[in-house]
Amino acid sequence: MRSLPAFPDLRTFLDWLEGRGELVPIRDPVALRHEMTAVQLACLRRGGPALRFERPGIPVVANLFGTPARVAAGMGLAPDQVADFGAFLAALRAPAPVEGMRDALSRWPMLRAALATRPRIVAHPPAQQERLPDLTALPVQTPWPEDAGPLITWPVVITRPRDSGPQDLARYNLGVYRMQVIGPDRAIMRWLAHRGGAAHHRTWGAEPMPIAVALGADPALLLSAALPLPETVSEVGFSGVLRGARTELAPATTVPLMVPARAEIILEGWIGAETAPEGPFGDHTGYYNAAEPFPVMQVTAITCRRDPLYLSTVTGRPPDEPSVIGAVFNTLALPTIRAQIPEICDVWLPPEACSYRMAVVRIDKRYPGQARRVMMTLWGMLPQFSYTKMIVVVDGDIDIRNWPDIIWAIATRMDPARDVMLIDGTPMDYLDFAAPRAGLAGKIGIDATNKTGTETTRDWGRLMRLDPGHEARADEILARILA
Structure with missing residues (x-):
């Protein structure tokens, strides 16, 4: 099904994009407050490449999924393969009964995809090669002029319910929730009540919940966390199907969770009963949303790869990166919708x-x-x-x-x-x-x-149509006289 190689981490995907002229470095200094947003949106609206801002300190990667072709590539697909992959995923969710050995053998790609959902645990993950002192070391954008402060916009937030253990990977939830930085080791986690992370938080009651955040995960993990998957489908497992290879995980260093072994940066910590007013921030609607209280994450460790990259995006009135991703997800989901x-x-x-x-x-x-x-x-x-x-x-x-x-x-x-x-x-x-x-x-x-x-009780209108032969004749005449 895949026509592209598996991308085990963000770096291999960026190398592939660079080889195709789809990644451009920006070496001019660009301010994290507002200015970087203007560059990102201008590039996206021109159908431009992914960007790597070299001068904020830690390089910032932006506009990663700024075109439908790059979203498809993140799943290992050419754009014209997305619909077929959606049909494959619909069949994987509800396969038809096997009819004989030939039918069983023809389903080998489906079996291979199912096997790819089983994560692999690694002992020495690249994501824990080094440590950063605190959140001030990260080049976090403040996207819009009336935003309340710096905002982490592409975090893959990892949680599990109270009655699970670190090895119960099928019960993990991966979600993308924006995070407002309010101190060197504190950030507000904005998840709505119906989202998986919030549901897990409620199961812990008064007890602090372990939490981890992957910044700069591989494209399959990013897209799996962003997809509106059914509650019974594991994002960790689904990312293996998208990637075409098993997801590599490793134990976190300070909390009882497994984390993506090849992410660029990992935030570890706890969320308890403390809340803080989050926002206002510009949102995907094109308006600022009101400030509301949400839980505070207390950061206990920040691990990273050597020479890490920081992945960022901007949300606003479409077109923006989320709307580009949403268009591809529309095509991907259609076969499942039609099956029902x-x-x-x-x-x-x-x-x-x-x-x-x-x-x-x-x-x-x-x-x-x-x-x-x-x-x-x-x-x-x-x-x-x-x-x-x-x-x-x-x-x-x-x-x-x-x-x-x-x-x-x-x-x-x-x-x-x-x-x-x-x-x-x-x-x-x-x-x-x-x-x-x-x-x-x-x-x-x-x-x-x-x-x-x-x-209706009335005669319905008859649709007006020209003879197709006359339309073809018209095209022939016009092609000759307007050439």
């Missing part, structure tokens, strides 16, 4: 809608009321659509990645009184200040499909 709702042909989560607050769904419509059924199934059955507050359902002839097509379908196939479904009091993104109550809001479904059967 077969009449869905395609789903698009527009990056302009923060990559999750709106969905446009193309269906193979066969009966009245089908569009509403699809909407309710998406909201109620698939957790990744819990915060999607608008769903537009269209027919198979609509290009769902083309806004003019979408608007035309809404304008010509939707009646506001008949085809709009409103629901109140449903879960919503805590950051959505448009919601009248924090964490609770309404949802809207728009049926922009052709109406059939009992959905």
